[in-house]
Amino acid sequence: MPPASSTTETIAYLKSLPAVRDRAERVYAAATAQKLKHFDVDVSRLHDVAKFVVALIKRDYDPKDIPNIPPHTRLRHFDVGQVDRIKLLVDSWKGRVDTLETVRRLVDLIVVSVLLDAGAGDRWTFEVKPDNVQKVSRSYARSEGLALASLAMFKEGRFSSDIHRSHQVDADGLCKLTLESLKEGFQVDDQKNPLLGLEGRWELLRRLGQALKAHPEYFGGSDNAPLRPGNMVDVLFKEGSDRPRRNDKYVVRTESLFKIVIDGFAEIWPSSRTGLNGVSLGDVWPCDTIKDPAAPPDSTDHYVVFHKLSQWMTYSIMEPLETLLNVEWEHANLLTGLPEYRNGGLLIDLEFMTLKPKEEERGLVNYKHNALKPGQPAVEVVPTFEPSDPVIIEWRAMTVATLDRIAVEVRKLLNLPNLTLAQVLQGGTWNAGREIASVSRPNTKGPPIAILSDGTLF
Template sequence: MSPQPTASETVTYLKSLPAVRDRAEQVYAKAEAGQLKHFDVDFTKLNDVAKFVVSLIKRDFDPKEIPNIPPHTRLRHFDVGNVDRIHKLVESWKGRVDTMETVRRLVDLTVVSVLLDAGAGDRWTFEVKPDDIQKVSRSYPRSEGLALASLNMFREGRFSSDIHRSHQVDADGLCNLPLESLREGFQVDDQKNPLLGLEGRWELLRRLGFALKQHPEYFSLGENTPIRPGNMVDYLIKDSRQGDKTVISIESLFRVVIYGFAEIWPTSRTTYQGVSLGDVWPCDALLRPNASPDSTEHFVPFHKLSQWMTYSIMEPFETLLNVEWENANLLTGLPEYRNGGLLIDLGFLTLKEGEEARGLTNYKNNSTKPGQPAVEVVPTFEPNDPVIIEWRAMTVATLDRIAQEVRTLLALPTLTLAQVLQGGTWNAGREIASVSRPNTKGPPIAILSDGTLF
């Protein structure tokens, strides 16, 4: 009999990338055995989902472009409206900063933008005024709107404590960020333009500032220098293997993200032996009746925000520093409502009857609150509801299978999961949602967002 893992080993495992796929696969095995608690699964629909994704890829990309679909990262959202805003931003720095500082700045921007990317709700938009990049005024909702708002605030120096270095994010700038500055930056009007979880986002950024100060090994370049997310660039380059190409293990980057930002998570998140685990949740489909009270065998890690951030940080390293990532295939699909919604809208997953009724009761109760629009009724749940946990776990495991089907249908075995997500499942989830729920274009299951679940 093998010895029981120590508390430290258990925490290390649950905060690792392999644990995400491992535990999601265990939930999928329960689905195959007909033992899910909250969803019914029609496995015959898997190929239909893959075919729908492939049809959109073929529609949106020239056949010669498909092998070069860009990866699914936060930087894609800055390009909305076919405007390459990041290129314009980088061009504005040329001649004034070197390549390392350029990457530091892009990492700064990426980190805050990812952290601000929780669900915005159906009523909020961000208006981009005419400028030298976009000639006409236009409003953007959801992820793209949040991305452009974060980019605008970054350019205005709202996250910097140094008026002479506005294009940076630093710990003091975040810790001293006024709520009103964030409200103004997001163009929030509680009546006309309400944003879900504004105060939750504000607290998240303030906790980020605290986390940066707690981990100088990753985020400080020495005394009298600002403590910044972007300083992880220097740490990772120092930790790299040099040769014809600079090679960095994906585990090294993920470790910085998962441990360096550990303090951002609310105290309500799952803990084990007094240690916060972050985006890790108990899944009742994996809970054995005779399990001990302190068992973690039913804990399912997602680390969605951490993986989203990892995917996004990888890109400037690759394009500007010629870095090659080792073991990047450890990253999983992202368990968020576009990918997960695709599985429900195309019939692969269906809420069990009792859960559907419970979710609709939740919707009814929530719709009576001030400011809640009573349109497009969908089952509604809190982020920690067992329905949401099971849905997210099935999403992670199913995305691997969809990706394999997509590669087969396109005869492109080297297409990465990040490309399938971008090309891909995320767009397919959004497109089917806009057809199924044209008023809100929202997901088939609503999550009551507090600005901290991603």
């Protein structure tokens, strides 16, 4: 067994942002050497993928607007139907709370909404009733539907323990949340409107409540104040206030926010996730592609690191602090592309990556077995795998590394060297992945490889 100090350093590394790129690059190197175990890769198609992404960016944005594409955060999903629901929410608080509390509330909402943003399945939708903003009833699916459901539940106070402060998320409110309340909030009907992983999401929110209680250093407020995700705003804003300003902005390290997310929410991960010496590593998985047969049994050199949910949450929390509290984020370039099925699906649909025949066959067998379960629609057959399957791990690692390369090509094609990765994700790859999926699989609009969701993998 390695010494304790060595183990501590290994855990710290595997829970860091640099580890995400480091390990993904090792998998990409195996791809360029044609040594992937589960996919064939045609690197020559990278430029074609970038051109496809750029074509969609140019279609969807005026040339003058492209440099100002908003970042890829959870807040974008609330705007579906061309309604700026976050602005309407913030406007409703004006005159009643100060700016710090406004941002705390937005962070409360973002945290639960991100946690609820696992795959919803092909049959679930969320209906928004007519109101002063939206005159007719409309139904939304997938990420946008989940976002609007989480917003409705937030406004209804389902995550708050204080009936006088409904627009907050607190530890007691989450721990007391019932499965029935969440089911009602999501408008779930087991027969007509089933939602994948409902119980997994419920358990995730309850574990979030426990995490808030376990980390008062991040989530505790003033005396007797409830423990809330939004209280991290005070910790971050203090860092910016204690450091010299830059161009009249408060400078906060991106690593500081990521540490709160990765450590403060560590308790939310199910016990089945990879751990080391009793410490949960979260979204970290062993990858057989880079495993050295001669390595000692306790080696972690073949672990690949994603922290997709934690990065998605970090990207999303950064936005309101930047826009409302005048915060500038230092080292934001440490964040990576997100290894999820839209970005990853784009690579497969455009034939940059292709499943090896034996894996294709195995995935189709998995699909057939899953299709026999009650409530599973037998349409648009795609290879299907568990989240822990080596196929999914290799796919996700390749997605992280390839997104960096796509971003470089996109910047060249647009002649915009300062376009951020978050902008490329929002304006380009995520949207492109969704669009090509809707053409390739019009019935479900799902990805080319299905992941059996338990409500905790995003």
